[in-house]
Amino acid sequence: MEQIFEQIRDQQRTTWNKFSPGWKKWDELTMDFLKPMGVEIIRLLRLRNDAVVLDVASGTGEPGLSIAAGLSNGKVVLTDLAEDMLKIARENAVERGINNIETVACDVCELPFADDRFDAISCRFGFMFFPDMLMAAKEMFRVLKPGGKIATAVWSVPEKNFWITASMDAINRNMDLPAPPPGAPGMFRCAKTNVMTDLFTQAGFLNVLQEEVTGKMNCGTADVYWEMMNEIAAPVVNALSKADEPLKEKIKNEVFEAVNKRYPSGNVVIAGSALLIYGEK
Structure with a gap:
């Protein structure tokens, strides 16, 4: 892996570990928002009861835990860059009585698994942050069994995501923030259009399709929204850390x-829009 990608990866690991307490605090609200x-x-993957599934960028556990709960004889391996996030996932699994999982802290661009191991791969809101998206997709392709399926979600356009x-x-109106380099994680x-479908095709996936899915962030009030964003949204927190109190x-x-x-x-229920991308090996 190139040095610049390693630096981004290490920075992201630090960031997600730092924000893990906030994600634990707001887990119920955020997971309700992202549930659709x-x-x-899960619907796209059409899993058998004995499937062995890899969940990438698991965070606090979803959708990996829900997948595991639906498998009578299968198993889910939850992976994430941040061990502190996976700790929350394990706690959530215990609370829900889900024991057919294991967690592995690792880099998606260097998955520590053998070729052709998994029946299916899920990845909800990870690709946008992977330093090298193509390498990540190729690694997922490598560990997927022939005939295996992958389904992932990424955020749609800003105009459809008022929540952020x-x-x-x-x-951005009030601060002169440096523009990220083209193609930088974000x-x-x-x-x-076609960023993810082209990426999947380039990585080798077949029968690639894309659709749109929406969710609703039920904050209730602007106060709740502001408090949550200041505890889980890294771009917001990082920017505000450079502002004085009046600003x-x-x-x-x-x-x-x-x-x-x-x-x-006064009832703040904010819609969000995501793109779902599916492929087969």
């Missing part, structure tokens, strides 16, 4: 204004 994407991933743009638009890196307050007020304008009833 996980449900569709409500904060980031206010930040929330909407995979949103453009932070100005940005916060603009975010509240945008959210309350969008939801004048």
Whole structure:
């Protein structure tokens, strides 16, 4: 792996470990928001009861735990770069009485598994952050059995994801943040048409298809939304760490204004849109 990719990977491992307490705190709300994407991933994979499944970028455990709960004789290996996130996944598994899983902290670009091992692969909201997306896709292809299936989710365009743009638009209006290099990891890196379908095809996958799935972030109030974003959204937290208190307050007020304008009833239920991509080996 190139040195620049290694640096990005190490930085991301540090970031996700740092934010793991926030993800644990907001797990119920965020997993409810992302559930429709996980449900569709599971539907696309059409798993047998004895399937051995790899869940990549598992975070706090989903959709890997739900997949495992539906397998009577199968197993799910949950992987993530951040061990602290996988610790939460293990805790969630114990709480739900799910024992047909194991967790492996590893880099998706260097999966520590033999060729042709898994019947299926799930990956919900990981690809946007992989330093080398093609290498990641090729590694997934390598460990998938012939005839195996993969389904992944990435965020759609900013215009359909107010849950993050409500904060980031206010930040970008008020702060002169450096533009990321083209193709750098980021929330909407995979949103453009055919980015993921072309990537899957290039990695060797067949019968590639793409569809759109939406979810709803049920925050209830602008206060809850703001608190959550400041505890789980790395781009928001990183940007605000460079702002003084008056600027932070100005940005916060603009975010509240945008959210309350969008939801004048006071019931903040923010829609999000994702692209689901499916392929076969």
